[in-house]
Amino acid sequence: MARITIIGGGVIGLSIAFECRKRGHEITVVEAQRCGGQASGAAAGMLAPYSEIEEDPDDFFRLCQRSLQLFPEWQEEVKQHSEIDFEYNESGSLYCIYHEADRLSLETKQAWQQKFHVKSKLLTAEEVREKEPELSENVVAALWCPEEAHIYAPGYVAALLQACRSLGVRVVENAGEAKLENGDVVTKNERIESDEVVLAAGAWSMYWENELGCTLPIFPIRGQICAYEAPTLNHIIFTSQGYLVAKANGSVVAGASEDIADFDTNVTMHGIGRLEKWSKKVMPVLEKMEPFHKWAGLRPATQDGFPLIGRVVEKTGIILATGHYRNGILLSPITAKIVADEIDQIPQRIEIGQFNPNRFQSIQ
Amino acid sequence: MMNALTIAGKQLSSRLFLGTGRYPNPYIQNKAIEASEAEVLTFAIRRVNLSAPDEDAILQHIEKPFQYLPNTSGATSAEEAIRIARLAKASGLSDWIKIEVSQDEKMLIPDPIETLKATEILAEEGFIVLPYTSDDPAICYRLQEAGAAAVMPGGSPIGTGLGILNPYNIERITEKLTVPVIVDAGLGSAADVTQAMELGADGVLLNTAIAKARNPVMMAEAVKYAIHAGRLSYMAGRIPKKKYATASSPVQN
Numbered sequence: 023m024a025r026i027t028i029i030g031g032g033v034i035g036l037s038i039a040f041e042c043r044k045r046g047h048e049i050t051v052v053e054a055q056r057c058g059g060q061a062s063g064a065a066a067g068m069l070a071p072y073s074e075i076e077e078d079p080d081d082f083f084r085l086c087q088r089s090l091q092l093f094p095e096w097q098e099e100v101k102q103h104s105e106i107d108f109e110y111n112e113s114g115s116l117y118c119i120y121h122e123a124d125r126l127s128l129e130t131k132q133a134w135q136q137k138f139h140v141k142s143k144l145l146t147a148e149e150v151r152e153k154e155p156e157l158s159e160n161v162v163a164a165l166w167c168p169e170e171a172h173i174y175a176p177g178y179v180a181a182l183l184q185a186c187r188s189l190g191v192r193v194v195e196n197a198g199e200a201k202l203e204n205g206d207v208v209t210k211n212e213r214i215e216s217d218e219v220v221l222a223a224g225a226w227s228m229y230w231e232n233e234l235g236c237t238l239p240i241f242p243i244r245g246q247i248c249a250y251e252a253p254t255l256n257h258i259i260f261t262s263q264g265y266l267v268a269k270a271n272g273s274v275v276a277g278a279s280e281d282i283a284d285f286d287t288n289v290t291m292h293g294i295g296r297l298e299k300w301s302k303k304v305m306p307v308l309e310k311m312e313p314f315h316k317w318a319g320l321r322p323a324t325q326d327g328f329p330l331i332g333r334v335v336e337k338t339g340i341i342l343a344t345g346h347y348r349n350g351i352l353l354s355p356i357t358a359k360i361v362a363d364e365i366d367q368i369p370q371r372i373e374i375g376q377f378n379p380n381r382f383q384s385i386q
Numbered sequence: 387m388m389n390a391l392t393i394a395g396k397q398l399s400s401r402l403f404l405g406t407g408r409y410p411n412p413y414i415q416n417k418a419i420e421a422s423e424a425e426v427l428t429f430a431i432r433r434v435n436l437s438a439p440d441e442d443a444i445l446q447h448i449e450k451p452f453q454y455l456p457n458t459s460g461a462t463s464a465e466e467a468i469r470i471a472r473l474a475k476a477s478g479l480s481d482w483i484k485i486e487v488s489q490d491e492k493m494l495i496p497d498p499i500e501t502l503k504a505t506e507i508l509a510e511e512g513f514i515v516l517p518y519t520s521d522d523p524a525i526c527y528r529l530q531e532a533g534a535a536a537v538m539p540g541g542s543p544i545g546t547g548l549g550i551l552n553p554y555n556i557e558r559i560t561e562k563l564t565v566p567v568i569v570d571a572g573l574g575s576a577a578d579v580t581q582a583m584e585l586g587a588d589g590v591l592l593n594t595a596i597a598k599a600r601n602p603v604m605m606a607e608a609v610k611y612a613i614h615a616g617r618l619s620y621m622a623g624r625i626p627k628k629k630y631a632t633a634s635s636p637v638q639n
Contacts, residue, residue, distance in 0.1 A: 122460075122466060126488070262433045280412050296446070300441070303437075325414060326600045326601070327411065327414075
């Protein structure tokens with residue numbers, strides 16, 4: 023049994039705490055402010071790697087696919103331990119296209135994804151309308167991925183936090199700035215003796231560069247989202263400009279921008295206005311409606327688009343789990359298992375070399 | 387400095403044409419564009435929100451002024467490419483058009499017959515036409531005669547990073563054509579870019595090599611220098627290749 027301190031109480035930190043605690047370790051989560059208060063709570067909760075990854079298969083695609091496959095059992099465990107229910111909907115998704123010229127790229131994607139046993143079907147305009155009568159008539163075709171799902175992120179994160187507490191994880195919120203001292207984590211109030219430290223600080227991870235003595239090219243990209251009270255959709259709807267997803271609470275969520283705005287979490291007229299205009303075109307019934315809720319979160323983006331998961335060479339006893347950008351909710355179970363396996367010295371079950379946090383060392 | 391590249395009367399300060407797809411995020415995209423000093427940006431019209439280009443998911447992040455080169459990727463016939471090109475022009479984005487027609491989803495090899503047809507018609511309509519085609523000197527010449535403002539032969543299939551598979555052909559093309567030759571597709575690194583320029587290309591078009599590099603911003607800078615080095619080397623004139631050694635310090639008698 024190891025004493026593990028996790029810095030960061032977002033979905034990644036809490037998932038690691040949950041997994042490691044189940045394996046019998048002694049866990050403390052140190053959160054500067056409030057758990058789930060940043061990107062995790064703001065996310066639309068899409069579990070949709072087949073729609074979002076258009077490029078060639080690589081280790082990142084496999085990481086996302088594995089995590090999606092873990093979700094049914096994982097979310098069930100979180101519900102059991104927390105005794106809190108939250109929405110998890112295996113709705114499937116429709117990637118809609120509006121130009122004939124987009125058909126080729128959908129077919130290309132479908133062809134390579136089939137090799138990874140991804141189920142999908144190219145639907146005609148008529149078939150799309152049958153499945154989703156509220157969509158605009160401009161849809162030319164859509165790729166249907168029945169295995170994709172979505173989750174209500176604020177509910178999921180709240181349940182994770184409760185599950186951690188129920189299992190005996192110590193959670194320290196409002197801890198302010200923490201630092202490292204001889205392998206222990208020191209906050210303004212206490213020194214937490216640690217055998218292992220996991221850094222899961224999301225968009226704030228870059229502040230640990232000097233402390234860890236390594237390059238961490240991670241920076242915030244703001245995502246703005248808005249929600250309507252609208253007739254429901256049966257699937258997640260993707261287009262080249264964004265997505266729509268209907269939640270059980272009666273809302274249709276439209277997302278998301280990718281803004282360069284440093285650490286500013288305000289919504290802007292331009293950002294929300296763009297989502298509104300686009301979403302009304304996709305779903306005409308929204309035309310006369312105003313979003314009732316608008317919000318934003320900061321995603322941890324990285325220089326090469328891949329997360330940083332694994333041990334830091336310069337400092338023994340430090341494991342990074344950060345830089346998940348738009349995929350933090352989706353990648354939470356697999357990240358938790360990779361980190362727990364690393365701590366338990368169990369050989370990794372999937373290839374994670376591409377996510378090695380030391381890959382940026384020599385080149386900056 | 388090196389004489390500037392001029393296409394359809396427009397003088398360009400950079401010989402790099404940069405694609406806007408596949409970057410990990412908008413911040414890295416903007417930094418890479420800035421570091422590359424590219425003046426011409428290309429993107430797929432089908433991906434763009436044509437009714438409001440300023441609100442497009444990708445284009446909204448780009449700080450002007452750039453020369454836009456919208457492309458017809460995804461088109462499988464001349465007819466479709468022409469329709470897409472007209473949409474782009476009507477939106478006010480640009481009257482430059484990169485014609486990209488392919489019927490082959492796996493290799494994305496350009497279809498020369500359809501590309502030629504679309505080039506003829508769009509050039510006639512007043513578009514500034516830059517067709518993407520395979521590295522065949524005969525078809526490149528035919529595209530020039532059809533009214534292309536520049537011709538863009540591929541080094542290797544799109545996104546492969548295999549570099550220039552047939553340097554002999556690329557050199558024949560740059561020798562034969564009087565319009566600018568932009569080597570497009572397949573270039574994977576600074577070395578490939580330098581080679582293209584040494585073969586006499588007037589410019590290069592890159593996307594994946596920069597967007598998917600571990601450090602896209604640094605690769606953009608490397609490509610900028612590679613273009614410069616390759617162009618200088620081409621103009622300076624390389625030495626002939628010889629079978630046997632020649633001492634570089636002459637022997638004193």
